[in-house]
Amino acid sequence: xSDDGLHxxxxxxxxxxxxxxxxxxxxQEEIITLHxxxxxxxxxxxxxxxxxxxxxxFLFNEGVIESIDDVAVLRPCxxxxxLDIWLEYDVESPTLRTITSGCxxxxxxxxxxxxxxxxxxxxxxxxxxxxxxxxxFMQAMNLYRRAGGIHGAALANATxxxxxxxxxxxxxxxxxxxxxxxxxxHREPMRDRVLLTSGRVSAEMINKVARMQVPVVxxxxxxxxxxxxxxxxxxxxxxxxxxxxxxHIYAGEERVFSEPESxxxxxxxxxxxx
Amino acid sequence: xSDDGLHxxxxxxxxxxxxxxxxxxxxQEEIITLHxxxxxxxxxxxxxxxxxxxxxxFLFNEGVIESIDDVAVLRPCxxxxxLDIWLEYDVESPTLRTITSGCxxxxxxxxxxxxxxxxxxxxxxxxxxxxxxxxxFMQAMNLYRRAGGIHGAALANATxxxxxxxxxxxxxxxxxxxxxxxxxxHREPMRDRVLLTSGRVSAEMINKVARMQVPVVxxxxxxxxxxxxxxxxxxxxxxxxxxxxxxHIYAGEERVFSEPESxxxxxxxxxxxx
Numbered sequence: 001x002s003d004d005g006l007h008x009x010x011x012x013x014x015x016x017x018x019x020x021x022x023x024x025x026x027x028q029e030e031i032i033t034l035h036x037x038x039x040x041x042x043x044x045x046x047x048x049x050x051x052x053x054x055x056x057x058f059l060f061n062e063g064v065i066e067s068i069d070d071v072a073v074l075r076p077c078x079x080x081x082x083l084d085i086w087l088e089y090d091v092e093s094p095t096l097r098t099i100t101s102g103c104x105x106x107x108x109x110x111x112x113x114x115x116x117x118x119x120x121x122x123x124x125x126x127x128x129x130x131x132x133x134x135x136x137f138m139q140a141m142n143l144y145r146r147a148g149g150i151h152g153a154a155l156a157n158a159t160x161x162x163x164x165x166x167x168x169x170x171x172x173x174x175x176x177x178x179x180x181x182x183x184x185x186h187r188e189p190m191r192d193r194v195l196l197t198s199g200r201v202s203a204e205m206i207n208k209v210a211r212m213q214v215p216v217v218x219x220x221x222x223x224x225x226x227x228x229x230x231x232x233x234x235x236x237x238x239x240x241x242x243x244x245x246x247x248h249i250y251a252g253e254e255r256v257f258s259e260p261e262s263x264x265x266x267x268x269x270x271x272x273x274x
Numbered sequence: 275x276s277d278d279g280l281h282x283x284x285x286x287x288x289x290x291x292x293x294x295x296x297x298x299x300x301x302q303e304e305i306i307t308l309h310x311x312x313x314x315x316x317x318x319x320x321x322x323x324x325x326x327x328x329x330x331x332f333l334f335n336e337g338v339i340e341s342i343d344d345v346a347v348l349r350p351c352x353x354x355x356x357l358d359i360w361l362e363y364d365v366e367s368p369t370l371r372t373i374t375s376g377c378x379x380x381x382x383x384x385x386x387x388x389x390x391x392x393x394x395x396x397x398x399x400x401x402x403x404x405x406x407x408x409x410x411f412m413q414a415m416n417l418y419r420r421a422g423g424i425h426g427a428a429l430a431n432a433t434x435x436x437x438x439x440x441x442x443x444x445x446x447x448x449x450x451x452x453x454x455x456x457x458x459x460h461r462e463p464m465r466d467r468v469l470l471t472s473g474r475v476s477a478e479m480i481n482k483v484a485r486m487q488v489p490v491v492x493x494x495x496x497x498x499x500x501x502x503x504x505x506x507x508x509x510x511x512x513x514x515x516x517x518x519x520x521x522h523i524y525a526g527e528e529r530v531f532s533e534p535e536s537x538x539x540x541x542x543x544x545x546x547x548x
Contacts, residue, residue: 007499012523014401017532022522026514029477029498031381043381045477045500081382107305107317108355127288148515149474149496170476170498200423202444203303203319222423224303224444225281226319240300241422248296249286258291 005049005143005150005168027143027150027170033082034058037091040082047143047150047169050178051076054169055083057181061208064091068184109229115207118235121215123158123192125237126259130218133161134242137196138220143168144198153179154196155188158216163196164188172199176208183212190214201238206230216255218242223250279323279417279424279442301417301424301444307356308332311365314356321417321424321443324452325350328443329357331455335482338365342458383503389481392509395489397432397466399511400533404492407435408516411470412494417442418472427453428470429462432490437470438462446473450482457486464488475512480504490529492516497524 006025013022030048034041034055046054052074059065065087073086133156138144140163141152153175154166165188167178175197183190194216195209201219203226209217210230216237223231223240228250231238237252249256280299287296304322308315308329320328326348333339339361347360407430412418414437415426427449428440439462441452449471457464468490469483475493477500483491484504490511497505497514502524505512511526523530 007502009499009502009524012527012530013520014404014523014530015520017401019401019523019527019530019532024522026496026502026524027474027498029500031383031386031477031500033381079382107307108353109305112305127291127293130288147496149498170474200301200444203305222300222421224301224423225283226303226305228281228283228300246287246289248298249288249293250283250300253286253293256286256288256293258293 005047006147025147027147029170031081035077035082035084036064037086044171044174046171046174049169050167050182051083053167053178053181053185054174055085055181056184057177057179058174059085060180060184061177061211063211068187109226112203112207112226113230113233116210116234118233119210119213119215120235121192121213121255123194123215124255124257125158125194125216126257128259129158129161130239130242130247130256131244133163133194133196134218134220134247135244136161136163137166138198140166141168141198151175152196152198155179155183155190155214156194156196158192158194164193172197172202173204173208176205176212180208180212194218200224201227201240203227203230206234206236206238209236210234216252218247279321280421299421301421303444305355309351309356309358310338311360318445318448320445320448323443324441324456325357327441327452327455327459328448329359329455330458331451331453332448333359334454334458335451335485337485342461383500386477386481386500387504387507390484390508392507393484393487393489394509395466395487395529397468397489398529398531399432399468399490401530402533403432403435404513404516404521404530405518407437407468407470408492408494408521409518410435410437411440412472414440415442415472425449426470426472429453429457429464429488430468430470432466432468438467446471446476447478447482450479450486454482454486468492474498475501475514477501477504480508480510480512483510484508490526492521 007028033043072088137154144150151172152168155164165182169175190212195214197219200221201223206227218239231251237255238250239247241248281302307317346362411428418424425446426442429438439456443449464486469488471493474495475497480501492513505525511529512524513521515522
């Protein structure tokens with residue numbers, strides 16, 4: 001296991017008819033098993049950095065824990081391929097991958113929509129903050145710039161635009177879990193924040209965002225149809241295709257407002273590293 | 275459910291400080307439940323096109339069926355949110371999401387590697403066929419061109435470069451399952467073919483490719499470290515970052531050879547639509 005999330009290897013580079021060995025990096029992927037109260041819970045394919053954040057955020061987003069105070073012990077196993085978590089209380093071994101038992105139809109949109117309540121927040125974001133935060137986020141994605149093929153997620157302050165935490169992982173869901181885990185560990189509030197993601201926003205992403213009570217999601221790419229439906233039902237502001245000067249708002253547009261650029265003081269919108 | 279995999283909606287387009295309603299399309303995502311022999315088996319988040327292919331390919335790639343002859347009945351349920359599949363034989367309700375019970379460590383790379391045997395194939399591909407097939411594939415991805423945020427997979431003839439089938443889905447794994455399902459339905463061999471994918475190649479993708487006995491995988495983007503390890507162990511040729519004139523070979527480079535472009539007759543390398 002390397003500790004930086006990248007894996008160095010030699011591969012063959014082809015350019016036109018000429019080939020030669022090259023040395024480069026690719027995203028690291030490993031199988032990490034979470035053990036809960038002494039029993040194996042789930043094996044995750046992930047980038048093995050920020051593993052404590054992943055474990056805590058996964059348990060939170062799956063509804064197993066409510067806060068960091070529920071966790072008594074969190075330590076890597078001796079073989080480094082698993083994490084051992086003991087809670088303050090017993091749990092019935094949670095069946096995370098539930099299979100519907102509805103005999104006449106299975107899960108529907110209404111079933112999924114019932115899982116969460118709408119996100120309550122009075123946060124509003126000026127339009128140029130949306131594009132500023134995305135630029136800041138993309139510049140800060142270290143593994144992505146070095147190896148490609150990796151997803152990032154970050155949480156930002158909705159007033160200042162500052163990035164509060166930034167994580168990377170081969171999995172979009174893992175990245176979201178790592179953000180939640182970081183906030184729980186550091187007792188950082190997730191409410192009234194803005195979540196940035198490099199990847200497509202699917203229904204499962206909006207499900208996690210609503211669990212985290214984050215009111216605004218900004219992506220570089222497309223949402224899916226179910227993600228838009230859930231964002232509208234749960235009152236999550238969902239922004240996609242964010243570029244330097246433009247973006248689309250698919251849900252919750254009342255949280256975005258136009259403010260002439262000149263009225264914004266440079267101080268107020270300065271981002272980390274700028 | 276629309277039948278073309280895209281969802282039309284109105285959203286707010288922002289360009290600089292000006293916003294206005296726009297009409298556009300995004301990838302469709304729905305929850306489809308597979309019922310096997312009368313019992314719900316799994317709910318998949320997917321793009322609801324080519325659903326029979328998805329169901330058959332999923333059952334094959336998960337090891338539940340060996341051929342299309344194992345399927346007695348395959349029909350949509352009345353509510354269109356599930357597919358009803360009856361096999362020619364009884365099955366113990368398969369537990370697809372197995373959780374490791376190894377008390378001292380959980381799943382490891384060696385456990386995963388034991389799942390498959392190496393892929394046997396004498397297929398060899400000239401270097402310019404690699405870039406030709408990728409161009410042909412990217413041009414043929416209809417939903418991706420119209421909406422973005424979607425993955426494609428295709429199977430191609432390794433000798434002529436022709437695309438045998440092309441599928442699209444919000445999920446990379448679903449896309450691979452749809453390719454397998456298409457081939458099983460139409461009794462198209464998968465051995466000695468080339469698989470093209472738009473997305474990152476993870477360990478689970480290589481797992482499915484090895485199950486399908488496909489010897490060559492070509493991606494536009496990066497493989498993960500575990501995908502490269504598995505491809506090397508299972509003798510799958512793994513090519514990434516395929517561009518117009520260049521690509522990287524991460525495993526099985528002996529299946530790619532340099533052939534001067536002039537020796538290739540235009541006829542032989544002509545692709546569909548060219």
